[in-house]
Amino acid sequence: MKISVRTRGESFEFDCAAGEKILHAGLRAGIGLPYECGSGTCGTCKAEVGKGEIDEGWLDAPGRAYVKSEKSEFLMCQATALGDCTIGVRANVARLAGDIPVPEAMTGRITKVEGLTHDVCRVAITIDGPVSFNAGQFMLVGTAAVEGRRAYSMADYRTSTDRLAFVIKQVPEGGFTDWLFAEDRTGAELSLFGPLGVATYAPSLPNDLVCIAGGSGLAPMLSILDHAIEAGHFEAYEGDLFFGVRTERDIYLLDHLKAYAGRDPERLRVTVVLSDAAPTAELVAAHPGLRFDEGFVHEAAMRRMTGRWDGVMAYLAGPPPMVDATLRALVMEARLTPSAIRYDKFS
Amino acid sequence: MSWQRVCAVDDVDEEELHEFEIGDITILVANAGGEFFAYPPFCPHQETPLSLGMIDGDTLTCIKHLWQWNMKTGDMRENAESPLLLYEVKVEDGAVLVNLEKELRYDYQ
Numbered sequence: 001m002k003i004s005v006r007t008r009g010e011s012f013e014f015d016c017a018a019g020e021k022i023l024h025a026g027l028r029a030g031i032g033l034p035y036e037c038g039s040g041t042c043g044t045c046k047a048e049v050g051k052g053e054i055d056e057g058w059l060d061a062p063g064r065a066y067v068k069s070e071k072s073e074f075l076m077c078q079a080t081a082l083g084d085c086t087i088g089v090r091a092n093v094a095r096l097a098g099d100i101p102v103p104e105a106m107t108g109r110i111t112k113v114e115g116l117t118h119d120v121c122r123v124a125i126t127i128d129g130p131v132s133f134n135a136g137q138f139m140l141v142g143t144a145a146v147e148g149r150r151a152y153s154m155a156d157y158r159t160s161t162d163r164l165a166f167v168i169k170q171v172p173e174g175g176f177t178d179w180l181f182a183e184d185r186t187g188a189e190l191s192l193f194g195p196l197g198v199a200t201y202a203p204s205l206p207n208d209l210v211c212i213a214g215g216s217g218l219a220p221m222l223s224i225l226d227h228a229i230e231a232g233h234f235e236a237y238e239g240d241l242f243f244g245v246r247t248e249r250d251i252y253l254l255d256h257l258k259a260y261a262g263r264d265p266e267r268l269r270v271t272v273v274l275s276d277a278a279p280t281a282e283l284v285a286a287h288p289g290l291r292f293d294e295g296f297v298h299e300a301a302m303r304r305m306t307g308r309w310d311g312v313m314a315y316l317a318g319p320p321p322m323v324d325a326t327l328r329a330l331v332m333e334a335r336l337t338p339s340a341i342r343y344d345k346f347s
Numbered sequence: 348m349s350w351q352r353v354c355a356v357d358d359v360d361e362e363e364l365h366e367f368e369i370g371d372i373t374i375l376v377a378n379a380g381g382e383f384f385a386y387p388p389f390c391p392h393q394e395t396p397l398s399l400g401m402i403d404g405d406t407l408t409c410i411k412h413l414w415q416w417n418m419k420t421g422d423m424r425e426n427a428e429s430p431l432l433l434y435e436v437k438v439e440d441g442a443v444l445v446n447l448e449k450e451l452r453y454d455y456q
Contacts, residue, residue, distance in 0.1 A: 043393060043394075044393070046393075046455075065394075066393060066394055090454065090455060092428060324399075324410055327410060328410065331401050331403070331408050331413065332401050332403060335403070338408070338413035338415060338425045338426040339425060339426070345411060345412065
């Protein structure tokens with residue numbers, strides 16, 4: 001099927017397979033259609049249908065709050081085409097260019113599930129062909145057993161790889177995570193689409209890096225820091241990782257964090273921040289390379305970065321309230337310009 | 348002209364944004380250093396409430412994608428792809444008055 005899309009500037013045309021999400025078909029064709037979460041929540045991929053018929057897909061998608069049916073609007077990340085269609089997108093759209101990888105659909109198999117805490121695991125997946133992604137990007141991941149796909153950031157960095165790793169937190173009433181945590185899913189087949197997301201690192205960045213993560217938002221920071229270390233970034237620049245969780249039992253990958261901090265503790269600093277209880281003396285004593293703090297992760301970042309915000313590129317990821325509080329602090333307290341803040345808005 | 352009283356000057360603290368309902372119309376009033384401005388309640392990009400925005404000097408920033416505008420003129424600053432619409436405002440006898448001749452709306456509304 002042919003999709004013709006009018007945007008604020010150019011018009012584009014692309015092919016869309018039966019059952020394929022219109023957003024995926026456009027991105028796969030190298031057209032930079034607007035999206036953020038890719039999974040029905042943010043509303044950013046809203047479009048309007050002119051000629052032709054579509055199936056809107058998931059009618060309870062939270063992002064549909066932004067959709068006006070009387071204007072024939074729909075979410076491109078959920079809808080499929082039932083024939084040739086003409087659609088309109090109220091955004092400036094360009095072809096994907098430069099170092100932005102063109103996303104694609106792929107199949108993978110779970111090779112290992114490793115429990116990290118009581119509700120977080122690391123899932124290793126082997127996919128059916130090599131993929132390249134930028135550090136900080138994510139994939140949409142789904143199983144035939146559960147409708148829809150969820151967005152998970154790659155938790156390490158490799159170039160042209162058939163092995164991906166994700167950090168996945170069990171969420172209440174989360175269809176996909178209920179399925180994943182119910183039993184040993186090693187060997188299970190997954191469908192993936194990606195890589196997606198703009199909160200990325202490139203070795204050419206002339207910046208100190210500040211990574212602020214809440215909970216499973218640590219995953220993209222691991223990818224960013226792994227790539228930055230491999231690229232020698234911290235020979236010229238400094239880095240700070242702030243990792244916020246509720247309590248000591250929610251901390252994960254401590255050895256990985258200690259390895260970061262052990263490289264050059266004056267150039268790459270790692271601070272673990274507990275919001276619900278002060279770090280115990282035992283915890284602090286057991287991990288001399290790490291710094292510990294108490295409170296919300298953005299508050300700790302503000303305290304410890306005072307006077308050091310010049311020339312910084314800030315990355316943030318985590319639960320939506322944590323992301324909003326951190327954005328507010330970065331703009332109003334750290335006084336960073338928007339171009340010095342990278343994040344993917346999921347809500 | 349249809350000037351309507353929207354609120355008292357004391358209803359919106361400095362560097363704050365507050366929504367008010369005038370009939371069917373929602374107005375967002377901002378106090379930037381003692382000067383008052385009024386806008387439609389949403390970001391020109393998507394339906395994100397601008398009441399969640401941030402005021403720093405004469406810059407207004409939306410919390411969602413950090414679009415920024417000169418809040419006195421509506422002109423785009425960093426990130427923004429559309430200007431901000433402004434109502435005419437005047438302050439009289441401790442009240443903020445807005446010219447509501449016509450509701451201002453963005454193209455997605």
